[in-house]
Amino acid sequence: MPRIRTVTLGAGAALLATTALGGVVLTGAYAASAASTSPATLAAAAPAATPAPAAPMPGHAAAAAATAGTGVGAGGLGKKACNRLPARLARVQKVQARLDGDASTKGSIAALQARIDAATAAGKQDVARVLTDELAIRKDIAGTLPDRVAKLQDEQAVCAQHG
16 A cells, blocks of 8 residues: 655645655645645645746846847847857758768768668678668758758848848
8 A cells, every 4th residue: 555645845735645665656736734644634635726926036127128129039049049040051051062972972871872882792781781770860861951951041031130
């Protein structure tokens, strides 16, 4: 039979927990007295009301109001993200160019296919299988890159509109 215990959270709220085999399974929060630990009393207890939201800290409202209209997004944080977009776009385009390269380009899909062909011809089936798995991953990445480039370019357009 599992034992039921309460843990006082403060202001008369208690947490109903079931302990079995040394583990604790939380079953919900209830308003109950910490002195009352009988299962019947805990089961009959009504759910605790959610606490009222805390008042904002002094100065936070002024800081939020001062930065509300700056940059893209809340608090001017969009400006930093917009500044990072050119580097992100260049990195994705660089990966895309490498994957789409010919057999002499290190890291390209064609070069990996050539390695698979060479391993198969040499009778190294284990190596060919590992390289085939890597080829599937690279083809998957290459399939998603055009969408990422388009998304980043759309984000750049939004940044250009909002300054």
